[in-house]
Amino acid sequence: MLAFHSDAHSLALPPGHRFPQSKYRLLREHFEREPGLLRMQPAPAATEGELALVHTPDYIDAVLHGHLSAAAQREIGFPWSPSMAERSRRSVGASIAAARAALAEGVAANMAGGTHHAYADKGSGYCVFNDVAVAARLMQAEWSRSRRELLQVLVIDLDVHQGNGTAAIFRDDGTVFTFSMHGARNFPFRKEPSDLDVELPDGCADAAYLGALEVALDEVWRRCRPGLAFYLAGADPHEGDRLGRLKLSNGGMVERDRRVLDALRERRIPVALSMAGGYGHDLATTVAVQVNTLTLAAASWAAWQAAAATAVSERGTG
Template structure:
C-alpha cells in the first residue's frame, strides 16, 4: 500500500569536471535505493516549474538568463555548476518537485522531494550549488493557491536543518510575517556572510547528538511560541553527519534519525502537513549521504502511515 509520494528529476544529469565537489550521483543512488527498499513510496517524476511560478520569487531577468544560458559568468561561479540545458531544466524540476510535494502534503499529510533544499539561491542570483530556491517558490505558490478557497492567508514555516545557513531563503522572506524561517547550522561554515533568519541557531564545530537535539527542541519551542503555521517545509540535510566532508558537525546515524523524528513529531502533534527536501550531503563516502537520506524517507513513511490512519 502506498503511504507517501516522492518526486524526482534524476533523468537530468549534469556533466561535471573530474574532482568536482558536487555529488551529482547521489540522487540516482537514492532513487534506486528507495525503489528497492521502500515499496510504501510512490515515486513520481517532478513537473517543471513554470516561468510564472518561479517569478513569485525570482526576477524575470534571472529566470530568462538561466533558461537561455545568458547568465552572468560571475553568478555561475557563485552557483558552482556549469550551465547547460540540462542544468536549467533540472533546476526547474527541483522546484517543481517541492511544489508537487507541498500539494500532496495538503492532501495526504506528508510528501517529499528527492532533491531540493536549494536555500542559497536569492531572488536575482544563485549560489552554493543552488539555482532557484525551491522552498521559497513553493511557499509563495501554496500561499497563492490557498487564498483561492480560504478567507485567511496561509502561514508557512521553513525548518532548515542543512548544516549551512539558509541565506537565500532568509533574505527572500526578510520582513515577511507570513513565512517563518528557522535555520540551524554550523556557525563557522559556508556562507561566510549570513542573512538574518527569523530564528538562527549557530552551532559550534564538533557539535554532537545531545547538544544538537537539545538545541533543536529549544528552536522548535521558540518557533511554536512565535508562529502558527499551516504548512511546514523541512530541509533535511544529510550534512550534519560526522562523515560529511563539508559539515563540521559530528552527528551520528542515531542523532540524524532522532533529528528527523523530532521534526516529524512536532508537525504531527500539531496536525501540520509537511513536505521535505533532501538539501545538502557531501559524505566522504557517497554511500553515507545516501544512507542518511534513505533513513529520512524510512522515518517519513512511518509518519505518513499515521496520517493515513488519522484520515480513516
C-alpha cells in the first residue's frame, strides 16, 4: 500500500510543548524496520493553486511568507517558521497523493494529516491547512475533467475532537458528506454542524463506542453514495491518550478500524487514510495504535488487489 510521509520538516517547538511531532518519525521508522506492508514515499508539497481550492489567498500568503499574526500563531498552536510552512504544504500534498493512489488502488495513506480544525481563512488546534478538504476538492476537479461527472466524497472523522474546520468548509455542500464521531465535552468547545455528528460522553468504552459507530455508519450509507472516502483514523479515542477522555482499548481501536475499512471495501469505495490526533501519555502507545491502523489498511489494500485480479481473470475466461 502506498503511504506518504512528511516528517523531514520539523516544527520549532519550545521545550515541553504538547504536540508530539516525533510520533510521525517513529511511525515511519517502524515500517522501515518491517518492510513489505507499505510502499513509503516522501510527500510532495501542495501548490498555492491547490491550497486555494479551499483556503483564502490572504491566509495562504500569511502562512507561506511568514505574515501570520501572533494571535493567529497562538490559535494554531505553533510558532511560524519556514519549516512549519513547508511541513504544512507537504501534509496537504500527502493527502492529495494518497487520494489519487486510493482512486487507483483502493486504499492509500497519509502518515500524518487529518488537520480538520483548519478553516478556509485560519488555522486552529495544531492544524494549519485542511489537508482532507484540499484533497477532496482537487479530486473532484480532476474527476470532473476526466470523467465528466461529479465525484461524491465522504469524510469519516473518528478523531476524538470534532472536525469543525472541515464541517465549516463543506457546510451546505451536497457533494461532500461530513461525518464526525467525537467527545461531546472535548475541544473544540464551539462545534460546527457536520452532516452527521455523533457526540460521546467522557469515559465511553469499547461496546458503547462500537455500537454508536455501527448505527452511524448505517445512517451514512442511507444518506450518501460516495465515490471516494477520507478516513481520519485518530489514535486519541484510546484509553491511554492525554487529551482524549474516552476509554477505547487496543482491541476496541482495532475493531473500529476494521469495521470502517471493511464497510468501505464491501461497497467498493476507495479510501485515503490520515492519522489525525494522538497524544498518549506514553508516545509509544500512540505509535502502536497507528501502526495497527496502517497494518489493517494494508490488509484491506491487499484484499482490493485480490478482488481486482479475480475480476480480470473472470473477464478473461468469460
